[in-house]
Amino acid sequence: MSHKLSVGDVAPDFSLQNSADETITLSDFRGKKTIVYFYPKASTPGCTKQACDFRDNLSSLTAEGYSVIGISPDAQQAIQKFEDKESLNFPLLSDADHTVAKAYGAWGEKKNYGKTYVGLIRSTIVLDEEGKVTLAQYNVRATGHVAKLRRDLGIDS
Template sequence: MTESVRLEPGQPAPDFTLDDQNGAPVSLSAYRGQKVVLYFYPAAMTPACTTQSCDFRDSLGSLAAAGYQVIGVSKDSVATLAEFAERDALTFPLLSDEDLTVHTLYGAWGEKNSYGRIVTGTLRSTFVIDEDGRISHTFYNTKATGHVAMLRKRLKITS
């Protein structure tokens, strides 16, 4: 398997602007001064991605209390993301990266093992970005189930 770029803690988080589920542009730089949990997921409305996104939704209160904003990124269209947000009451930004530019910048697109086959696709990944726009944590090839609980534990968020 070939590896794509891998970001490391301490590196500046690559800036970007993508449209959210409402068609509004969202720039990472607009979050400077805040902590951000940026996660990449393969496809809206699939079982695993729904589980992961709903786990983030259900943890928004405790993440926000600890100073974190949550942003999801997928290759889905704005229309699909709008349907996903509506269906599952997802109130945080879901960003559309149909041309995979941001996936590539973050190393969240590449070859992966899917049920014994090598395929190219989204590498389920999460990045924690500090107030200065630097990456503090990277999690590549995460599992959808239990990911938010693991993240909360690593970030020492208990409430």
């Protein structure tokens, strides 16, 4: 499967489309601390909780110098609908062929209800201004994730 990133690794650059069919690259965020999170499917209960949690905490994350990017295998149309319905205020990108998820170690074997399959692993990778990994979290829980992330980053609530 894919190799998980570790602290100190340089994050692989990427170019993905957002819902407005614009190309967004990781290098667009150089010079900023960036939180890249991978979520399995737009508009599902867990992914909605997680995205709304990032939305609701974005101003405090931005105040600490962080940008947020969400990536999923969803089509651009599904992402647009999700952004509109939940009033999301950060970019969501489509990784339909899983290339970026694989490069970040967020695509691999999963277990759910006793069944093993390959899919997107809910993951969060935090990068410094130069694009180096400062925190890599895999198999994160959707509920309460941003609060835990804030604690791990030393950001007071």
